[in-house]
Amino acid sequence: MGIACRVFESAGEIRPLGVGLNLLPHSARVLTVLGLAPALAASGIETRELVYYSKHGRRIWSEPRGRHAGYRWPQYSIHRGALQLLLLRAVRERLGDDAVLEGHRLVGFEERDGAVVASFAGRDGGARATARGDVLVGADGIHSTVRAAFYPDEQEPKFSGRLLWRSVTRSSPFLTGESMIMAGHASQKFVAYPISPQARDEGASLVNWVAELTIGGDEEPTRDWNREVDRDRFAPAFEAWRFDWLDVPHLIADSGPVYEFPMSDRDPIARWSFSRTTLLGDAAHPMYPIGSNGASQAILDAAALAQALAEVDDLPAALQRYEAERLEPTSRIVLANRGQGPEAVMQIVEDRAPQGFARLGDVISDEELKTVASGYKRVAGFDLEALNARGETSLV
Ligand SMILES: Cc1cc2nc3c(=O)[nH]c(=O)nc-3n(C[C@H](O)[C@H](O)[C@H](O)COP(=O)(O)OP(=O)(O)OC[C@H]3O[C@@H](n4cnc5c(N)ncnc54)[C@H](O)[C@@H]3O)c2cc1C
Missing domain, CATH: 3.30.9.30 (D-Amino Acid Oxidase; Chain A, domain 2)
Structure with a gap:
């Protein structure tokens, strides 16, 4: 988008941590627009199908995924560390080596003279640096320091x-x-x-x-x-x-x-954007890892934020537009995931037939199975027709 930016990461060295995660077709679309499809294909598995089973190993539901389901973009199953390193490499190649600064833990920030000044501590906890920018984006995870500054009374997750x-x-x-x-x-x-x-x-x-x-x-x-x-x-x-x-x-x-x-x-909150500062990803909407949405929704946030910053000159207004686009949809997913999201069908089968079943149709109808699956796809923003109508060059 041609917007200069720097990433300040608290870890002393970015290492490929975590295990697997899934990127749904809507976030794969964003990464494809950014030219990352070949790197993703080389690092992850294009998920072919999703299958739910009972605790006795009996099949309850199966559906094709990604391109196998008719989406124009794949679903990827990928190691979180591989995804992270792939993104890091792309950022460094495109924005320069100094676009990502490791060993910088955000400890405070304030607005001064039409800018945000952020303060960082080093690994030893001592003051390390300050940085000045037009906008501060708190993408600092479930224990976000930026979120805590705006919601000081919020408890632990x-x-x-x-x-x-x-x-x-x-x-x-x-x-x-x-x-x-x-x-x-x-x-x-x-x-x-x-x-x-x-x-x-x-x-x-x-x-x-x-x-x-x-x-x-x-x-x-x-x-x-x-x-x-x-x-x-x-x-x-x-x-x-x-x-x-x-x-x-x-x-x-x-x-x-x-x-x-x-x-x-965490409970959904009413605001992410405060003048020149906003929240993104897990800092804004940490959710249960149900329905493969954690990383995907963070990527959709980033796309919406970049687009708003590129199109709206007044920066606080751009952050408001980003929030208006993303806060409600992601809050709905947080709440849907508390209710088991698409996995609700597994609980329905357990409740109705804890000892197992001879015929699935005696326990749950095809119609009920389909309703749960399609309802969640709408909530999570990857309804087939709606997503396929999206363009191939624009981030949002
Ligand atoms: C180490 C790790 C392993 C994970 N493993 C998995 C996994 O295996 N599977 C899965 O589905 N999800 C995993 N997750 C969660 C998943 O990555 C997120 O749900 C999703 O990617 C949303 O990403 P995010 O960038 O919003 O938050 P995160 O991925 O949590 O990233 C937040 C980043 O901010 C940094 N940070 C935090 N506080 C500060 C600060 N004060 N100053 C500067 N930087 C700060 C953190 O070090 C981290 O790099 C993991 C998260 C982490 C941090």
Whole structure:
């Protein structure tokens, strides 16, 4: 958009952290407009289908995804670190090496003489630098410092009572080799999808998986994306989940390090933009990782913000326009995800047939299945016709 910008990152060194995530067709469209489709295709798996199963491994729902479902853009399953490094490389190539400054933790900011002055601390906590800009964008995650400045009374993130354990396992491919599956229900779930095109080309699969259990309580346990834990904390609960299409205990036993994190979000807020400062991504709307929306919605925010800044000369008005476009849709997703989003069908089956079923149609109708799936796509902004009507060159 020709807007000069700098990214200040608190980490001393940007490393490819995290495990897998999904980019839905609407965010893949934005990255394609930015010329990143070849890099994405080389780093992620184009997701072919999404399949929901009961805890007994019986199929409840399956749907094609991305281009296989008729979207003009793919859905990608990708390692978060691979995506992050791909974006970092593109930013440095296009905006210069000094566009991203590591080891700069934002500690305060104020508006002065028609600009925002931000202060940063270094790794040792000592004052490091100040920077002056026309606009400050707080894209600083679920524990956002920028958000806390505007909402000083907000408490810690709201804990759902559910813990997630995540890892990757190299194994033989399951289903199509490009399938994403979810099995179980709201209080015990297993999610798996392959994320490595290199492993696929070798006839194998690098499977990203998430095991989820309800432990209760409403105080958020420590959130440390890099905390490794012992698999005995959750593996026994999945011992019986050996299905003819996937051996869950085997995936858990054979994996690399396992990371634990709490499933939490925050209540939607009424405002993101305050004069020359605004919020974006998890800082603005942290949500449960349901329906593959965390990273995708952050990318859609960025596209809307860039477009508003390019088109509206008055900068506070541009930030208002961005907020008007994005606050309500993302708040709806936060709330929809609290109600299980598209995964609600798994809970319906569990409630109606906890011991299993002989015929799915006796438990849930086709119509009900379709209504849940299409309702969520509308909320999350990737309704097929609406998205396919979008252009190929404009960010929004
Ligand atoms: C280490 C890590 C691992 C993750 N792993 C996964 C995963 O495996 N799967 C998944 O679905 N989601 C994961 N997430 C969440 C996912 O990345 C986000 O939901 C989504 O990408 C939205 O991105 P975001 O840029 O808004 O926030 P984030 O990805 O959280 O990025 C926020 C960034 O701001 C930096 N930051 C925070 N405070 C300050 C400050 N005061 N000054 C300067 N910089 C600051 C952080 O270091 C971080 O780099 C992870 C997040 C993190 C931080």
